[in-house]
Amino acid sequence: LAQEERKMPYTLYYWPSIQGRGEFVRLALEDAGVDYVDIAKRNEDAAINTIVRLLDNKKQITPPFAPPVLKAGKLLIGQTANILLFLGARHRLAPATESGRLWTHQLQLTLADLVTEVHDSHHPIAANLNYEQQKAPARRRAADLVETRLPKFLDYFEQVLHANGSGWLVGKSRSYADLSLFQVLAGLRYAFPKNMRRLEKKHSGLVALYDRVAARPRLTRYLASPRRLAFNEQGIFRHYKELD
């Protein structure tokens, strides 16, 4: 690992076998065409051990609370939106102006809020209990998600797209916020296919953005590759028929 890492600008630490929050970082790295070591691509035990060692390193002055974590030279950066803030500036994944940089980050943080709400729709009581142990409250929370919260968030991003007018969320080209919105839409389609069919009818801007992101050559290749893990019932976006 040490030798491989020395050759690569970045190492991504994220749990193996789920897309999770790590996927927002992967999409940015893939779209920017940047090389990176992906710890999740090792065998599962080795990957988990590496991450646990990173989190448990008491000598670390800037310890991460949880993955994803990006190692960039001497920098160790945690929190998905923070990693994207960093990558945005380095790889033209966000405008260079202060206003554009803050606005892109603001959109990312709003997407992060939505991601947490989606996660909690199947885990409304505790992350360390199984879904089966919180099925009844999950039904109530998921009902509120699809009836109240999803429309509010999707209306918001549709409005931002409409107001900006370029087909992207910020300025005239894609930013990491567009890639993240794509990922959220992909996850929502997987988790709530019935509700998304209904909601997408009123959100043509979002549907067009999804297609525009998926058609970016590097992402098309990435999404078709084995590097793109499938959605599943261990991640953030889970399909439980009774919650849709």
Added chain:
Amino acid sequence: LAQEERKMPYTLYYWPSIQGRGEFVRLALEDAGVDYVDIAKRNEDAAINTIVRLLDNKKQITPPFAPPVLKAGKLLIGQTANILLFLGARHRLAPATESGRLWTHQLQLTLADLVTEVHDSHHPIAANLNYEQQKAPARRRAADLVETRLPKFLDYFEQVLHANGSGWLVGKSRSYADLSLFQVLAGLRYAFPKNMRRLEKKHSGLVALYDRVAARPRLTRYLASPRRLAFNEQGIFRHYKELD
């Protein structure tokens, strides 16, 4: 308002009568000694109308999803952590280096995650239902919060303080992350006095940080003034005996 705003560098938009997420921005502005118009300090109806108009303005190219929102000249900045990122750079509330800036922001985002978990401990099902309509699941979620999540978060921040060694979270002076950690500790003491008495015994660094922040002259004055709203059962940090 328009005339008053022209004289002031900042206007803060946040709901009146609760501290909420707006308080993290206030503490930063107060500690930096910056003048600002606080919309929440108008009469309640006027404040709410002003915020609703801001959120409903369809012509806004960078519409905020929710308050707090900070107006700074032509900039309109939403998302608490994003506002602090901006203020940190402008008012020396964070290091000027890239690594210090990212690390401070990472800590703030982790505090934001904790704040959401605290909120959801009394609202595990839906924000638009009353506490009384979700009391049973709130009991379960709050039990997990005080037994599992709070210790994990408090251990983490204690470890960061210890590793840094200056008594502050980042570098050798206070950053907005310290002010935010103070606010979280204040809120947790209000909401969970019994559990916090137990937990504080193992977190002497956090207790010392709380006292250090409260003793900053501008904050001492602010906290004793009527500008500091009291905690109450409409905000994020609520005291319900049955949840403690």
